[in-house]
Amino acid sequence: MSEALTIEGLVKQFGGLTATDHLSLSVTEGEVHAVIGPNGAGKTTLIGQLTGEITPNAGTIRFAGRDVTGLPVHQRSMLGLARSFQITNVLADFTARANVALAVQAHQGHSFRFWRKAATDPRLIGPAEEFLATVGLADRADIAASSLSHGEQRQLEIAMALATQPAMLLLDEPMAGMGPEDSARMVEILKRLKGELTILLVEHDMDAVFALADRITVLVYGRAIATGSPEQIRNDPDVRAAYLGEETGDA
């Protein structure tokens, strides 16, 4: 199996604080690779550097066999790297359908098309409704994103990421703030995507992580203290000491 994403020697400093500390990591094509770690470990900062919103101080990021370290956000998206945000980040005043349609549109060539109505364009609406159905929002297409429930907005996030037809998804705590019911639904959605896409999953919900992940990397103070299968991570003494033990109380 080849590597979808390879990170080498990544460093990000905010003033005196090192949020990413000489991090090296590789994600194999097709796997769900979870990144866990306590709050402030640098997980969101890592995703920001992968998408291009945050510029690292050092290190390289290779995606799909190419060095993307210096590429702007939109170009990485074009290469097939899609993200969802930890804090829901959708177009609040657009309908769910319009949100996804815009993501579809982004990957159908340039948008310097000035005349034809977008809202009735079957090339946008067709795929948009399919992606909404994929995440279980088919019957919520006409609702403004701001009027969707928190859980539904999280699902919309995923639909928008999928609509860019990515090779790899970067999910930043997709279950953040969700109740158990919504979480379970999200796990189901992600299970269906597993195998079709490479997924980097940042998540606090350990049940979800162990249900989905093929491999897990544990991040503490910006450094990877362990990488391995869920079994290995569960039994790793360093991990238990630094993180898992206190989080799950697992004996």
Added chain:
Amino acid sequence: MQMIRFGFIALVMLALAAVPAVATAIDEPFYISLFTRMLVLAIAASSLNLVLGYGGMVSFGHAAYLGLGSYVVGVGFYHAANDGMDWALNGWLHLALTIIIPGLAALLIGAISLRTRGVYFIMITLAFSQMLYYFFIGLERYGGDDGLSLWYLSDFGSVMDLNDDSQLYYLAYGLLVLVLFILYRLVNSRFGMVVRGAKSNERRLMAVGFPTYRYRLVAFGISGAICGVAGFLMANQSEFVSTSEMHWVHSGDLIVMVVLGGMGTLFGPVLGAVGFLMLEQYLPELMEGICHIIGGNSCGIAGEYWKMVFGPLLILIVLFARGGIDGLLQGKVGRNV
């Protein structure tokens, strides 16, 4: 509520279409020029609405494009009158150049301004427009500070005669309808969705793969080009070109018109321009009249202080009528703050 809204807008457009006939019938030609100004400013405000209302870009320098458009006419007139270059009066040439020159200026100014956000964007667009303002003041040849009276207007040969107030009015009316139609297509197209999406959440748009800067820039250029056409009409209407039209105060007036009428709605700026000029025209008389009714003396002075009422009145409308006049028509009464 939508019925009331569409009915009202249709009524306004129909009433506007009838202005020259009515003004001629009641022998008050003054109304034609007042309403031509409304149409002209409706076009300018609509152009601003594309970037401000739909794109969330608060340009505080749109008077510059209005001024550039009018100077195309002024400069053409100057060379026709003084250097015998008759072709420089050609109306089609004026029209083309009032699209191209302000459009290119907006692209240039936008290319720099759009790298900034928020207050910086407001200040930098303001600074560029003031630069152009002082540049034209320095151009002594074309009248400098005093401006330039136009003895000849843009020449459309036998097609139309802009010296005829009614014909100029209908040209303005036709151009306004055309501009509204173009804007309608534009804001609902794929391009328009990107521009509106970037207003709603630019970060999200970049994350799904849009190089938003380019789209915002093109919208800014289109806006400048349309505003230039308003400048072309303004020069022909006032038969005068001057730097005062480029002054930042007029950029502010355009913003007020857009907000007053309803940002990000197609007809809002038209209603805003009509409302703004109506208030400007009739508020002094109204205040003088009220003064007489309540039995005050020296009521002439009351009329002169109309601006002290005008400003706060606009602020109240903007603060308390969400979505401006268009919002009121949709029944969206509520506070903006």
